[in-house]
Amino acid sequence: MREIPVTPELAREHGLSAEEFERIRSILGRDPNITELGIFSVMWSEHCSYKSSRVHLRKFPTKGPRVLQGPGENAGIVDIGDGLAVAFKMESHNHPSYIEPYQGAATGVGGILRDVFTMGARPIALLDSLRFGRTDHPRSRYLVDGVVSGIAGYGNCIGVPTVGGEVYFDECYDGNILVNVFTLGVVRHDRIRRGYASGVGNPVIYVGSKTGRDGIHGATMASEEFDEKSEEKRPTVQVGDPFTEKLLLEACLELMKTDAIVGIQDMGAAGLTSSSFEMASRAGTGFRIDLDRVPQREEGMTPYELMLSESQERMLIVAKKGREREVFEIFEKWDLDVSVIGYVTGDGVGRIRMGGGNVAEIPIAAVTDEAPVYNRPSARPESQDALSRLDFSALPFPSDLSETWKRLMGCAEMADKRWIYRQYDHMIRTNTLVLPGSDAAVLRVKGTRKGIALSVDCNSRYCFLDPYVGGMIAVCESARNVACSGAEPIGLSDCLNFGNPEKPEIMWQFRSAIEGMAKACEAFQVPVVSGNVSFYNETKGKGIHPTPTVAMVGLLEDASVRLVQWFRGEGDLVFLADADRSTVELGGSLYLNEIHGKVEGIPPESDPAHEARLCRFLREAAQRKLLSSAHDLAEGGLACALAESCITRPEGPIGAKIRNPFPESIRADFAMFSENQGRALLSCPPEKKAALLAAAGEFRIKMEELGAVGGTWIEIEGIARLDAQETESSWRGGLAGALGFEG
Amino acid sequence: MTGQAMKIAVLVFPGSNCDHDAYHALKHVLSADARFVWHKEGSLAEFDAAVIPGGFTYGDYLRTGAMAKLSPVMGAVRGFADAGGPVIGICNGFQILLEAGLLPGAMIANESLKFICDYKYIKTETSGTPFTRGIPENAVLRVPIAHYQGNYYADRETLAGLEENGQVVFRYCDAAGNVTPDANPNGSVGNIAGICNASRNVLGMMPHPERCSEAEMGSADGRRLFTSMIQWLKERGR
Amino acid sequence: MKARIYVTLKKGVLDPQGKAIQRSLSHLGFDGVEEVRVGKFMEVRLGAMGREEAEKLLQDACRRLLANTVIEDYRIEL
Amino acid sequence: MKARIYVTLKKGVLDPQGKAIQRSLSHLGFDGVEEVRVGKFMEVRLGAMGREEAEKLLQDACRRLLANTVIEDYRIEL
Numbered sequence A: 001m002r003e004i005p006v007t008p009e010l011a012r013e014h015g016l017s018a019e020e021f022e023r024i025r026s027i028l029g030r031d032p033n034i035t036e037l038g039i040f041s042v043m044w045s046e047h048c049s050y051k052s053s054r055v056h057l058r059k060f061p062t063k064g065p066r067v068l069q070g071p072g073e074n075a076g077i078v079d080i081g082d083g084l085a086v087a088f089k090m091e092s093h094n095h096p097s098y099i100e101p102y103q104g105a106a107t108g109v110g111g112i113l114r115d116v117f118t119m120g121a122r123p124i125a126l127l128d129s130l131r132f133g134r135t136d137h138p139r140s141r142y143l144v145d146g147v148v149s150g151i152a153g154y155g156n157c158i159g160v161p162t163v164g165g166e167v168y169f170d171e172c173y174d175g176n177i178l179v180n181v182f183t184l185g186v187v188r189h190d191r192i193r194r195g196y197a198s199g200v201g202n203p204v205i206y207v208g209s210k211t212g213r214d215g216i217h218g219a220t221m222a223s224e225e226f227d228e229k230s231e232e233k234r235p236t237v238q239v240g241d242p243f244t245e246k247l248l249l250e251a252c253l254e255l256m257k258t259d260a261i262v263g264i265q266d267m268g269a270a271g272l273t274s275s276s277f278e279m280a281s282r283a284g285t286g287f288r289i290d291l292d293r294v295p296q297r298e299e300g301m302t303p304y305e306l307m308l309s310e311s312q313e314r315m316l317i318v319a320k321k322g323r324e325r326e327v328f329e330i331f332e333k334w335d336l337d338v339s340v341i342g343y344v345t346g347d348g349v350g351r352i353r354m355g356g357g358n359v360a361e362i363p364i365a366a367v368t369d370e371a372p373v374y375n376r377p378s379a380r381p382e383s384q385d386a387l388s389r390l391d392f393s394a395l396p397f398p399s400d401l402s403e404t405w406k407r408l409m410g411c412a413e414m415a416d417k418r419w420i421y422r423q424y425d426h427m428i429r430t431n432t433l434v435l436p437g438s439d440a441a442v443l444r445v446k447g448t449r450k451g452i453a454l455s456v457d458c459n460s461r462y463c464f465l466d467p468y469v470g471g472m473i474a475v476c477e478s479a480r481n482v483a484c485s486g487a488e489p490i491g492l493s494d495c496l497n498f499g500n501p502e503k504p505e506i507m508w509q510f511r512s513a514i515e516g517m518a519k520a521c522e523a524f525q526v527p528v529v530s531g532n533v534s535f536y537n538e539t540k541g542k543g544i545h546p547t548p549t550v551a552m553v554g555l556l557e558d559a560s561v562r563l564v565q566w567f568r569g570e571g572d573l574v575f576l577a578d579a580d581r582s583t584v585e586l587g588g589s590l591y592l593n594e595i596h597g598k599v600e601g602i603p604p605e606s607d608p609a610h611e612a613r614l615c616r617f618l619r620e621a622a623q624r625k626l627l628s629s630a631h632d633l634a635e636g637g638l639a640c641a642l643a644e645s646c647i648t649r650p651e652g653p654i655g656a657k658i659r660n661p662f663p664e665s666i667r668a669d670f671a672m673f674s675e676n677q678g679r680a681l682l683s684c685p686p687e688k689k690a691a692l693l694a695a696a697g698e699f700r701i702k703m704e705e706l707g708a709v710g711g712t713w714i715e716i717e718g719i720a721r722l723d724a725q726e727t728e729s730s731w732r733g734g735l736a737g738a739l740g741f742e743g
Numbered sequence B: 001m002t003g004q005a006m007k008i009a010v011l012v013f014p015g016s017n018c019d020h021d022a023y024h025a026l027k028h029v030l031s032a033d034a035r036f037v038w039h040k041e042g043s044l045a046e047f048d049a050a051v052i053p054g055g056f057t058y059g060d061y062l063r064t065g066a067m068a069k070l071s072p073v074m075g076a077v078r079g080f081a082d083a084g085g086p087v088i089g090i091c092n093g094f095q096i097l098l099e100a101g102l103l104p105g106a107m108i109a110n111e112s113l114k115f116i117c118d119y120k121y122i123k124t125e126t127s128g129t130p131f132t133r134g135i136p137e138n139a140v141l142r143v144p145i146a147h148y149q150g151n152y153y154a155d156r157e158t159l160a161g162l163e164e165n166g167q168v169v170f171r172y173c174d175a176a177g178n179v180t181p182d183a184n185p186n187g188s189v190g191n192i193a194g195i196c197n198a199s200r201n202v203l204g205m206m207p208h209p210e211r212c213s214e215a216e217m218g219s220a221d222g223r224r225l226f227t228s229m230i231q232w233l234k235e236r237g238r
Numbered sequence C, D: 001m002k003a004r005i006y007v008t009l010k011k012g013v014l015d016p017q018g019k020a021i022q023r024s025l026s027h028l029g030f031d032g033v034e035e036v037r038v039g040k041f042m043e044v045r046l047g048a049m050g051r052e053e054a055e056k057l058l059q060d061a062c063r064r065l066l067a068n069t070v071i072e073d074y075r076i077e078l
């Protein structure tokens, strides 16, 4: 085999800076060979090393009485009592999904599932958070169709329900779509497994699919900006095989019932490299592996290719010495490849051999702990000022408020998402108590009375206008969604999608968003237990809106008290739970964007302390069974939330009549669509009114009785009204209509 | 109850994924003695009934159910059915029964070429099967579907035979029980959602009764199929 | 030895995929395409064996697994 | 005019279907089948047009819709 000479240029092509290359040479005391260069480059890529984000990620609260595993492992784990816990994580597959939407999204699902079942948990739910370019962008239709089919193709086949998500369309994602996928699994405390390569002499076992030349450089690809040439990187596309992953899932869970293994980790980004080095690093050990023993799909693969391949559906296991037979029997039963490829050593060095010779020899700690950490310069760009200077009084008043209201209900952002979630099996495993379509999905935990509520949220317009406030709101909104189902937020995972971190203004967005999120987490006392960072979401220098998506996990001790967002029936009273204030918030609002074509202004004020109280109140009201429904107010404000509570009911639409809670001095369009935070629209039977108001008082939540459910009109007295049936049909067809799909 | 609960096999193929759901419904909701049976088993002799659950056996690669029909356990299913044992194939289980020739016809992709997961209504066309004996004819059930290939096809002759013998068990309909093109989610010929064999002891259906066997899941209509079957077994005796 | 197997839907069996492709093509302005039928195409690598043996083996494989003769025809090319 | 289009996975791209089929065949005792790669095969009926025009049209259709050139190759037969 001809050795490729390693030069500083080659290092640069691998995404390593001159300083980083020097550092590698000084660590090794010599020039790295090509395989070693490859290993360093993927391990020190943004994707694996978090080199630009680490200093800021430390600001998140990650501890709490329920936390069994915080960030640093493949997934975070939070206790839900009764000896059970939930393991969960969110991850991005943005770049691969732009290049090949079906396979990119599919392998994104495959990857996040492995992250969760490698911890010993059985995945029971998926969420998808999607962002595409304008609905009329020539590529959007193709991308939406491909991404949704890809998620469906993988998730449905492996049998994990996709129970919720979100989708947005904005010009800023034209060239950089976001595909973030979240998985949650349930695990018994005593079955939790971690990625540790401990015990000198223990065998290192490769299981799953054979290795091919898939996605080599996938990890570094995720850390590079897009340019014209990215279309040429195509052969690195990985193809998902959900069937094999289903076998892998069952085999791994079967294996984890035994105590034959000491550690396990999936081979995700940077494949064999990251799994082997990270497992040894956590355990403070070393390893020796022989690449000739790696099951291979293609001929003539080099050590470089074998170490960097991102072939899917593979795991690395460290078993107890002498227990190999048990591992083999299980994987052979499930028709999967299994091979002992090496063993654990005690000297802290990773030694990789092939063809009888050493092909790489690297001190583990040098690759992991000594990875570069950057505190990159950050600066608020002056262009932010102009954004906040919008003169709202100059906005034209709509000629027909009812028509404007109806138009908002049918726009892609508000419209029914059924076209998407109908393609996902959201019922399999028979746990989904609240199906997609409400603020949060609720799943039962079989064998207990408990329920898990899930929601993923981020309003990136707010984040664009003020990343600190936007980050805070993302956390508050996801918590509110979960609380509207009656659950207590107990932990979250995030996916931080940003532009190029080498630009100070992007770094400013990033750190501000994190600080805002951290502030809100503290108010809720909700820990961040896992997450993911995706930088370089830029095309030709144009970045996306900062998009820190938040997936919130909530717990209901008694799932039978769960709530949904739609009104139950005639005669129920309608209340607005609010903070004590009457300002108008239109900065970054849906109304401003959709009707006036502007993303400007100051985003709504967020008061995490109030939000936390509101959530406690909602949970308490659910527990005392005081409510018929609870719906959080978000995009489109009170008017849109009211209409949603009327038309999203599975039984068909119903009307409601309420009064305008804002003072008359405020413009009617502003009052209707103002996006004040910390509000929820509630309904209850008249006989529970007194008890409900008393409960609100206990939590210092302002409650305004606005009206009642009934009739066929959705009406805000004296301002506007909609025919419930008509509104429902424009809402229902809005998404497919905007994208030109058949409903 | 004559003491012992009915012993029901829930077959497990590589890629089955509604196996746990069927097991849960039978065991925990209906208190039957449900057992998983691995696809390499060659006999069902000890069982009173067999369920072929939904899923993506062999990834649905090539054709749905194509590779699963070759598993050893399918030989046992054939023998079990020939001897009059009740067999119910749900979703992918239905597709396997078609591929194996235990039921006539074939499945092609939904007309929309999209996977569809949703609640639908089906009309019970006959009470003359072990699975529907407790459900009045024309009764409308609310049941979920979840499939990409549920577009039932049979040639004209086969279809005529099915209709004549009353082997069409369920058809997609609207909430009021009208069998209309609008109520047909996938393009199935004659709105067919489920059929049985000539001896009426093998049922294949695309909707998922195991997913709607408990009220808290949104509908308990599916439970009626399982209770019918268990009642039938009891009356038949061992 | 290499072989090719073509599996096509029988005449008269609805082909939703073909229909959808035809429709998409016509939306894209490819009006000249009047009909599309989608089939499967398998490239098979066989171990050392004679032509006749190969033919027999593949016939058998098609009947037992590769094609569903209720709705599909197949053709083998050696 | 009739045309045929063959769409196959690029070399090196994983073919989960082919893999599973090969394994099933080998379980069935068809040991002689060493590898299976699955592709698509489309039979297209074209309106009245010349050969050259047809070739051009189908090339275009393949690139824009019928093949996913990120992972697939295609071949047109007129």
Ligand SMILES: Nc1ncnc2c1ncn2[C@@H]1O[C@H](COP(=O)(O)OP(=O)(O)O)[C@@H](O)[C@H]1O
Pocket: A128, A129, A130, A162, A163, A164, A165, A166, A167, A413, A414, A417, A418, A420, A421, A435, A436, A437, A438, A439, A440, A441, A456, A457, A481, A634, A635
């Ligand atoms: N991409 C998606 N995948 C699955 N479900 C989705 C997706 N987008 C939206 N949904 C579901 O549709 C419903 C409405 O979504 P959305 O308008 O984003 O809710 P909210 O404003 O309350 O966060 C929710 O139940 C959500 O889970």
Ligand SMILES: [Mg+2]
Pocket: A438, A439, A481, A632, A634
């Ligand atoms: Mg909401």
